[in-house]
Amino acid sequence: MRLSKKTDLIRQAVQPAIEGLGFELVDVEIKREGPSQTLYVYIYKEGGVFIADCERVSQEIDPIIEELDPISDAYFLCVSSPGADRPLKTPADFRRAMDTEVEASLYRAVEGTKHVIGTLAAYDEEAGTVTLMLEEGGTLLLQQKDIARIRPYIRF
Template sequence: MSRVSDQLSELLAPVVTGLGYELIGIEWDSDSRGHRVMRIYIDAEDGITVDDCERVSNQVSALLDVEDPVSGSYLLEVSSPGIDRPLFTLDHFRRFVDQAVKLRLRQPRDGQRRFKGVIAGTEDDCLILRTDGGDEIALPIDNIDKARLVPDYKAILKG
């Protein structure tokens, strides 16, 4: 996660948790017209509805208007994590051990920035990733730019 997203998480987490939700993380993106988008992921035990997203969006938007922590214009989106859930912290990786993940590094490792494998665990400040070849590699959490679970559609369709 970036330092800006970390600071925003610290600012927004009390509001989100106060409404009864978990703040999963904040992601910056751009839409099809090139506008910056701040995407806030929330979750709850019973899942997330559109009404939940609207409720959080209204509260977060009011706080962002008052605090003004981000320079320039941007669009605010509040979303559930979905089945291809983004992972932001070591705790997230620990929670999904033995599940497939794809990720992109900020700085390449051995000339490679994109990885896909199974979360084998964590150690110190690193994700341990088991690659398709069976090798386990340690990737520092600070070097992970984006990470998402890879849904097992076969298991979903069976379930």
Template sequence: MSNNVTEKTEELVLPILERLDLELVDIEFEKEGKNWFLRVFVDKTGGVDIEECGQVSEQLSEKLDAEDPVTFPYFLEVSSPGVERPLKKKKDFENNIGNNVYVKLYEPLHDSKEFEGVLKSYEDEVAVLEIKIKTRKKEIEIPFDKIAKARLAVTFN
């Protein structure tokens, strides 16, 4: 059911985002405690502000009410993905070369399932990360289909 709701929400929100020149980052539909939450994460170069999130929320809410893909009470939240933005699409990787990222894999690679480092390149569905092992830097290649989760990672220097 959650898949149908996210698919229908994506179908409804994409024309709204196109008009507002915003990008869809992710949609989540999940239960927390007794409540259901439909979360839509949007972004644009330079970031989104609260007014843009409000516009999307208002317009999407009207469409969701008309289409009614969820037959029980839920909360709609439209927001920015924040500084640790998820990287879900290949385009997300291409647009974040040079940034620090955290990657979690489905299965171990080089004896680890988690890596954090600088995304050096993304070509032919392979992400190249420069990671630090103690004081040494090493580049590792990670195939896109092995990545379970990825996001930008905040670093404190």
């Protein structure tokens, strides 16, 4: 089974349990790390995700995943918050990031650059567009298909 099919299968199986505990399922990834694999399940909750939350979700979804058995080799299950600099992938990610600074890496240069920082001003799921307000003024309309990665911008 292809990796994307495995993650989709896992996502569909664990999402109701995660939502039943009051969390949002953000993403599911399977990564090979050395000789073993790790199944990452990223969750979100308004106000933050704590270690006890991760433990509770892990205990709830582990039997579901075991019964499903989508990963034939041994693996580790890691339930985590997606982190402050996680890429924006879902419509919910874009809604949460509205009116905050983001940085976008583009597949091709737009207005002479492949890296843009701006405030997320609009997201249109149907049109597949993202609008950024630029620091230097003006707006930039980007097609989602042209964005390699977009994530919150963290100033140091």
